[in-house]
Amino acid sequence: MLYQQTRPAFWRRHPAVTGAVALAATWWLVNGWYTAVTVAAIVTLTVVVARRRRELAIRDAGLRARAEYEHRLNLAGDPRGVFGRYPPLQPGWFPDPQNRCGLRYFDGAMWTHHTR
DSSP states (O other): OTTOOOOOOHHHHOHHHHHHHHHHHHHHHHTTOHHHHHHHHHHHHHHHHHHHHHHHHHHHHHHHHHHHHHHHHHHTTOTHHHHTTSOOOOSEEEEOSSOTTSEEEEOSSSEEEEEO
């Protein structure tokens, strides 16, 4: 749930509907129906804000559930609860971040000056 792909924007998913709405709004503005355009904009903004709040509430609930789960693991002595989903890297040779052709030793906390 926390790592699911986000959907593309509405106008990318429904270009025909977006074009029709833009054409109708332009027509309303040309004919002087400013009140109708204002009401439509307020309704659209209200819907967008409500959906965004709901998305954030779902995301926050997932984060709280994950934190509670990891806390329970930590209290039980399970090492997965200490570092969460991604434990720290173990010491070893990794591609050098400054020179892609070489290797640099990572001691578990920082990069050393040892290269190959």
